[in-house]
Amino acid sequence: MTLAFELAALRQARDPQAVVVDARRWARNVGLLSADPAAADAFCAEHLVRRDFRARPTAWDLQDLSTQFETERYVLIGTTPDRPAYLLRQRWEYLRLADAASAAGWNLGNSETRSGRWLTAWLNQVLRIRD
Template sequence: MPSNDLTLAISLRALDRLARPKRAFDDAVTWTSHIGIISSEPSFIERRRVREAGYQQDFLSGPRTIEEALASVRKHFETQRYVFVGIDEPSRARETVPGWTFQPVTDAAAAADWRVGTTPSAEDEWP
């Protein structure tokens, strides 16, 4: 059985690929120790999007690169595992930020039973 002692960082671009990103995020909160958003977008855009979506995260990347944000998160949250869910952000992060496992959003979605897509139908949003 996998450990829930996990810090999960999800890129905004990866969340955009999910059919129901808020539900996926809320689901991940139940099986992680710490969860947050990592983005290369300017801080004001990142914060606005997170606020509008209603994500209740433990951290944001702030005004820094993805690599700097992941290194900072690792220093502040001590867990057994660190996973970064993204799209194509990992190439440099994998090389420069030790200790993080990159998971493509499609693989993470399959493992967590999240739907990949861009536009949910009215039927999908039904409680």
């Protein structure tokens, strides 16, 4: 299987690295779709996510992935309730993140929000000490 995550979907995982590591147990290729390559690279570096590919969410890029990676299935995990218009109907399946997380046992909860709260709490503590 070739499995692609929309960047927005992977951002909602509590531990994005653990999600990708788990997905590698049953998917041959795991990658990321993002309209902003720099944001995708930064996210992967920050969360130590190893990916086999990065592509833009376009029919052209998905067609290219289908020919580059010969697998029995191609699945996109995203956040929208409906199948994205750019997703090729002939080869690619669509799975909502909530459904995939439920089936795989992944914990959701924005890791960036948690780290932001941690940073705010830490800053508050530091500032109180200096008062």
